[in-house]
Amino acid sequence: MTLYAFRSVACASCGVTLKVQTLLSHTTHGGQDLDLRPSVQITVDSTEAHECPVCHFCAPELDVDLGTVSPRLLVRDKDYQARLAHPAHPELARRLMAWAWLADACGMRAAAALSMLKAAWVCDDATQGGDMAARRMALDIRQQAAKAFEACLLAGESPYRERGLAQAVLADVLRRAQCYDEAANMAAVGLTQIGAEKEAEVVRDMLHFQWVLAHERNDGRCTIAQARAAGPGAPEREALRVQQQRERAEKRAQELHREQIRTSPLKAFRSLQSSSLGVFQSPPVARTDGANEVQRFEADMSMTTAPHQLVRILSNSIGAYGWRAAQTKSALALALMDRLPRELVSVQYRDHWLQECADCPDLVDYLRHCLRNTTVIEWNYQPGQRDGPGPHPPVYGRSR
Numbered sequence: 001m002t003l004y005a006f007r008s009v010a011c012a013s014c015g016v017t018l019k020v021q022t023l024l025s026h027t028t029h030g031g032q033d034l035d036l037r038p039s040v041q042i043t044v045d046s047t048e049a050h051e052c053p054v055c056h057f058c059a060p061e062l063d064v065d066l067g068t069v070s071p072r073l074l075v076r077d078k079d080y081q082a083r084l085a086h087p088a089h090p091e092l093a094r095r096l097m098a099w100a101w102l103a104d105a106c107g108m109r110a111a112a113a114l115s116m117l118k119a120a121w122v123c124d125d126a127t128q129g130g131d132m133a134a135r136r137m138a139l140d141i142r143q144q145a146a147k148a149f150e151a152c153l154l155a156g157e158s159p160y161r162e163r164g165l166a167q168a169v170l171a172d173v174l175r176r177a178q179c180y181d182e183a184a185n186m187a188a189v190g191l192t193q194i195g196a197e198k199e200a201e202v203v204r205d206m207l208h209f210q211w212v213l214a215h216e217r218n219d220g221r222c223t224i225a226q227a228r229a230a231g232p233g234a235p236e237r238e239a240l241r242v243q244q245q246r247e248r249a250e251k252r253a254q255e256l257h258r259e260q261i262r263t264s265p266l267k268a269f270r271s272l273q274s275s276s277l278g279v280f281q282s283p284p285v286a287r288t289d290g291a292n293e294v295q296r297f298e299a300d301m302s303m304t305t306a307p308h309q310l311v312r313i314l315s316n317s318i319g320a321y322g323w324r325a326a327q328t329k330s331a332l333a334l335a336l337m338d339r340l341p342r343e344l345v346s347v348q349y350r351d352h353w354l355q356e357c358a359d360c361p362d363l364v365d366y367l368r369h370c371l372r373n374t375t376v377i378e379w380n381y382q383p384g385q386r387d388g389p390g391p392h393p394p395v396y397g398r399s400r
């Protein structure tokens, strides 16, 4: 949204009091062009240069203080009047160029350069219908703007605070004026002006991009965003980001791999063997209720590397179907043993486990079915679907 206000000003040249419109604010979206024009600004705002209707003094602020210079004399100069009366230039461009002439005459070289650049923008807008005359006009005014920038830099002045930015904008003005060699040279000059600090990154990208565009003989309108995306720093940043992501991914994969190995079926089987020693040495437990069996199973399995999720599933089955802790553990060991290559597993405890499961072979069969897709490294516990094909979990009475 664009906001204007009216204010009364006294013309610096003739002293007449005028009401002029001033721009309070306008919203811009997106980025800027390489010559710092807001990318989506439809037209250059007419408040960029006012003209006194009495004496034809032109300035962004008609009450501007020109110091010791008398604007009254300047507005009578034939060069000034010629600019203001140029038959081909759009009215706003005429005012902007007239002010640029005045500013330059007053030693305000930065203001002169910026006003010439804005006049070029006005002419850009006039070329949008494909008007060749307007294109030539924009080209000509850009070349004049380039001269104003060069004069400004030569005087040790800069329209911008950031180091290298004036050179970056001038390189763009030159390039779009089709002075490609000068544009490339100015981009290189700009690069010598900036340091290695992070704050200079955008300007550096702009300068690098100008260099590329100038060598490509490209006189098109481009944005800072394009420079950022194409700048030599961008691939490095992107590469760094990708590298960091890849390192993170590698690290995570290694963690998962270690975790997988630690809890692998083979490791679990071996830990079941080790812990079985204690189980078989412990005195047989008298009939217990389900809750005690679950506790006992979980305590026993905590001595193994079986995955926590599997232990929880089996604990639930113990509670739900009346399985015994020791039998479940032995059935698990037997079922697991079938899934592992013979050369990798010791059958040291197989007879003990078979003996333990002598009166619950259906439990062993059931767990064999559930673990049918388990491999050495990967767990896969797939119970049959409820009421579907395959064995169903055996249910034992509490009194067994």
Ligand SMILES: [Zn+2]
Pocket: 011, 012, 013, 014, 015, 016, 052, 053, 054, 055, 056, 057
């Ligand atoms: Zn006036």
